[in-house]
Amino acid sequence: MTFSKGVKDGLPIGLGYFAVSFSFGIAGSKFFSWYLVTLISMTNLTSAGQFAGLQIMADAAGTFIEMAIATFFINLRYSLMAISLSQKVAPNFGTFKRLLLATGITDEIYALAVSQKSPVTARYFAGLMVLPYIGWSSGTMAGAICGEILPAVVTNALGVALYGMFVAIVVPQMKASRSTLVAVVIAIACSFAFKFVPALSHVTVGFAIIICALVASLLGAAFFPLKDAPEQQKGEA
């Protein structure tokens, strides 16, 4: 659980982030100069939230309140992840370190950190953040500066890079543990319902994700409680 192991483990996330944030840079360069777009990525480090935020900033009628509410609901899942991660960190991961490193709680960094067998130390988590942060920021900058040179066919294809990374995190766990498989299928079914059931289609995307995750995880916990503590789940599965 050293800093350098964290840096090494963070490499694939950093590479993936470069591709995803490249498409954010392209989208942002339509409204702002490249350094202002890059600054959004450097201060937020969030995918869906930034894309939504950019739309609100670009909309002439967008308000600060709307920005606060949209950001809150789209990124509320990070609070769930922060709670979950707090159960997995080493005892000496103190308040100051937590304040400093909280920005690193992203979908992928968090998922990789909690899937470690041993408790997560502050050094390891800091190392894990380094390359994703650099990848996310530099990818945005590269996209904003030279994105318009690339043909639309390529930028269209880059759009699924983020989802590809999600699949790479979820599928191995589904294969290893039947109860995770069931929970994931419930979450997907719920997600389809929000998309296609007319009565539910007015719910915002961020809110829908939270409800789906809550319902699926609660059902999972009720019907398939884990035999061991979460830190042993990987070994058991």
Place this chain on the structure above:
Amino acid sequence: MNLRDYFVFLMVMAGVTYLLRAVPFVLLKGKIKSRFWRSFLAYVPYTVLAAMTVPAIFYSTDSMLSGILALAAAIIASLRGFGLVGVAVVACCTVLCIDGLWPMLF
């Protein structure tokens, strides 16, 4: 948009995002004892990512066909042991083939 508005938007977005991450992370110091809530938290990462991916991936590209095939290709690549970047590359290449080459052929 003027620069002042940009910075207020930026501060609102970054501030809300940071607080959502930092507040629960700092407040929860002890271990949760309940087996139910520990199980719940263990499922959260996977259910969140699954709900974010499906069906959104079907609508993220120029055609629904490329989105569906990208997901299928990513799942197969992942089952075959590809890592984070490998799976992402497979998904991107699938979209490139379907949306890029298909219209040229037909």
